[in-house]
Amino acid sequence: MSSPEVVAHAPRAVPPLRRLEVRLVVAVARLLATRRPRRVRTVLERLSRGARPATVEETRAARDAVVAVSLACAGREGCLPRSLSTALLCRLHGRWPTWCVGARRLPPFGAHAWVEAEGVPVGEEYPPGYFRPLFTVPCAEDGHRGRSAVRAGRDADAGSRLP
Template sequence: MSTPSALVRPTGIPLTHRLGAHLVLPLARLLARLPPRHITTVLGFLRGRAAAATPRQAQAARDAVCAVSLRCAGPQGCLPRSLGTALLCRLWGAWPTWCTGVRMVPPFAAHAWVEAGGRPVGEGVPDDYFSRLLVVDPARGGAQLPPDRAGSAVRDVP
């Protein structure tokens, strides 16, 4: 016997965000098939000198990716979802912190997610729920702004 479950997909996502998600998801799915070191190398190149994504930007990108892809909205879609979210943020000129790691509480499980403002975006868990193993954060010394100015100068969701 199986437990019934329903996926909650975001609604009311602007057309431009959904089109952007459709644009980046093929690349996200391709990247998800690569070994971890290749993923981090490609993401490190793609982030360039982009500004750090705000939590609002990262959540909007995550919502758009989940709205257009049933696989990404599902419980086993964390890697393509996180990659798609990071790539969509990059399309908007920002970069979240992309992470992979493990749960800190049993049962053991690997997971991939994005963070903005030092917190997991859209995960619904405490900040210390995951332990990071691989991280691609916004470029140091690039377009990152000091914390006191980041809210006013970082480009917001298009």
């Protein structure tokens, strides 16, 4: 049995040019979402280069536009295309939020993708810290690549070992 869900789908609330931008990035995001995680991260790392960090307000405006225009991104199960679309829409305007993929900290397991700006999850109904990031793609203006939480943990462990 499925449970009914109400989604905020109001494409006409978004100006026509912005709506066109959203449809374009949603199409790219849906294609990107079919790729392997390593490929997705590589593409996003390249796209993030040269962008300035997005603010919470800019990221929220992009996410709201994506959710209003795309029914696929508005649903509960649309976290991956929604987060990718939000990041891509920000990038169209020279900004980049931190794109995150992770899992729920407490059982039962649940994978999730989201965006953060200024260290805060944007548009999420869960409190900060509810999900543990497995890897992130932050703004690359400083030239650093996204870090894998698994790799970061290994690096920390390797530094503490005796020769």
